[in-house]
Amino acid sequence: MMRAHECENPSYPVSEINQVKRRHDRGFYDHATVHALLDAAVLCHVSYVIDGQPYCTPTFFWREGNRLYWHGSSASRMLRNLANGEAACLTVTHLDALVLARSGFNHSADYRSVMAFGKARLLEDPQEKHHALVMMVDRLYPQRTAQLRLANAQEIKATSVIAMDIDRASAKIRSRGVVDDEEDYALPVYAERIPVSTVLGQPEGCARMVEGTQRPDTLAGYAAGRPLQDALLEAYVTTYGKS
Amino acid sequence: MMRAHECENPSYPVSEINQVKRRHDRGFYDHATVHALLDAAVLCHVSYVIDGQPYCTPTFFWREGNRLYWHGSSASRMLRNLANGEAACLTVTHLDALVLARSGFNHSADYRSVMAFGKARLLEDPQEKHHALVMMVDRLYPQRTAQLRLANAQEIKATSVIAMDIDRASAKIRSRGVVDDEEDYALPVYAERIPVSTVLGQPEGCARMVEGTQRPDTLAGYAAGRPLQDALLEAYVTTYGKS
Numbered sequence: 457m458m459r460a461h462e463c464e465n466p467s468y469p470v471s472e473i474n475q476v477k478r479r480h481d482r483g484f485y486d487h488a489t490v491h492a493l494l495d496a497a498v499l500c501h502v503s504y505v506i507d508g509q510p511y512c513t514p515t516f517f518w519r520e521g522n523r524l525y526w527h528g529s530s531a532s533r534m535l536r537n538l539a540n541g542e543a544a545c546l547t548v549t550h551l552d553a554l555v556l557a558r559s560g561f562n563h564s565a566d567y568r569s570v571m572a573f574g575k576a577r578l579l580e581d582p583q584e585k586h587h588a589l590v591m592m593v594d595r596l597y598p599q600r601t602a603q604l605r606l607a608n609a610q611e612i613k614a615t616s617v618i619a620m621d622i623d624r625a626s627a628k629i630r631s632r633g634v635v636d637d638e639e640d641y642a643l644p645v646y647a648e649r650i651p652v653s654t655v656l657g658q659p660e661g662c663a664r665m666v667e668g669t670q671r672p673d674t675l676a677g678y679a680a681g682r683p684l685q686d687a688l689l690e691a692y693v694t695t696y697g698k699s
Numbered sequence: 700m701m702r703a704h705e706c707e708n709p710s711y712p713v714s715e716i717n718q719v720k721r722r723h724d725r726g727f728y729d730h731a732t733v734h735a736l737l738d739a740a741v742l743c744h745v746s747y748v749i750d751g752q753p754y755c756t757p758t759f760f761w762r763e764g765n766r767l768y769w770h771g772s773s774a775s776r777m778l779r780n781l782a783n784g785e786a787a788c789l790t791v792t793h794l795d796a797l798v799l800a801r802s803g804f805n806h807s808a809d810y811r812s813v814m815a816f817g818k819a820r821l822l823e824d825p826q827e828k829h830h831a832l833v834m835m836v837d838r839l840y841p842q843r844t845a846q847l848r849l850a851n852a853q854e855i856k857a858t859s860v861i862a863m864d865i866d867r868a869s870a871k872i873r874s875r876g877v878v879d880d881e882e883d884y885a886l887p888v889y890a891e892r893i894p895v896s897t898v899l900g901q902p903e904g905c906a907r908m909v910e911g912t913q914r915p916d917t918l919a920g921y922a923a924g925r926p927l928q929d930a931l932l933e934a935y936v937t938t939y940g941k942s
Contacts, residue, residue, distance in 0.1 A: 503746035503755035512746035514792040561854040608823040634905040647905040657894030662877040670813035
């Protein structure tokens with residue numbers, strides 16, 4: 457029987473594949489933690505295997521329930537090989553700080569990452585693909601697709617979308633700053649935490665814009681100086697609602 | 700015979716594995732381009748395969764010549780499996796901008812990425828490992844190891860270092876901002892490029908520092924507001940010299 461707190465925040469099953477081996481204390485498997493870290497990102501790295509050779513490809517992605525989507529050209533190496541239910545691993549990493557300790561061993565980083573495992577498949581159903589092509593844009597920029605020139609048949613054909621239902625996932629989080637061996641605190645060695653943040657710059661409107669075209673209010677979340685993860689998470693909630 | 704400009708800036712060999720398939724115009728294979736993008740980063744994602752399952756693991760890394768290094772706990776899944784010359788792919792991605800165009804299809808991103816392929820091996824020679832443990836810190840923070848408490852035998856044993864000579868590599872760069880189909884520029888659709896930058900925050904000195912311990916001048920490059928990639932590249936050149 458499922459317990460109440462599991463209903464409210466279920467977890468991904470843990471197995472040899474996704475168990476956090478090193479530093480168990482940093483591992484999380486519950487949907488809330490895993491999904492929040494995914495939804496605060498747009499860039500991921502996807503691993504897949506062709507003829508025994510691993511590839512690690514950076515790409516944009518988004519989440520819908522327990523499903524992850526990413527896309528690319530229909531000609532790309534990744535998509536041609538992932539089309540048939542190939543095993544994949546999609547990873548997102550937020551780097552939060554560099555950590556300088558009093559020994560080399562205790563140098564570290566504060567970070568939040570997710571590894572998600574599943575079988576990737578090519579979207580072939582036209583309705584499913586249409587939905588994904590809309591959400592690919594609207595997940596980032598709420599309601600934007602309705603403001604755009606419609607996609608034509610050639611563009612739809614040239615864009616492949618991959619979906620992967622998450623079978624296993626784990627989040628790993630370090631947020632402790634400087635932690636030294638107790639006896640090392642007595643040493644006259646300088647130690648610090650250097651925060652790292654990915655932020656938005658001043659938006660640069662296209663120089664060829666039709667006169668009088670205003671920046672839509674739906675883009676207000678993408679404001680100069682704002683952390684990218686805040687804008688992404690806000691846009692996500694606007695489009696998909698709170699998870 | 701090697702031509703003069705190839706002597707000055709040789710290229711990685713191109714094969715099925717590393718050829719940029721999609722958008723050939725975005726692909727580069729010369730050492731100067733590939734190495735500069737690697738040296739401006741500290742976070743990478745490494746792909747490797749265990750029992751047919753691909754893994755994508757985030758980790759810190761650095762470059763020495765045509766060799767890449769990364770490290771982790773000796774207990775970690777990745778390192779136990781990469782110890783014996785396993786195929787790996789190490790990828791670095793710099794996200795430079797979100798690009799909002801007039802059609803969904805032309806939405807894009809400006810970015811610079813490198814995929815490097817080779818066989819990963821565990822460093823077992825004590826001298827080779829000692830050198831790597833020093834450079835792991837000094838690559839980021841020039842001359843810092845000399846200021847630290849020495850590593851003890853237990854720490855050296857608990858830290859594994861992986862080395863991978865680059866067999867193949869490719870860089871992929873997009874830096875074009877908004878590019879629409881010619882006829883779409885006439886549409887009254889708002890389009891923009893939103894710059895994205897990963898920057899340093901105000902360094903937070905450890906609260907338990909011995910009184911009078913000053914921040915060393917060698918950390919001056921890690922200044923609040925500075926792009927992380929600038930600090931990393933500067934530290935790299937300080938430690939290794941211009942490549």
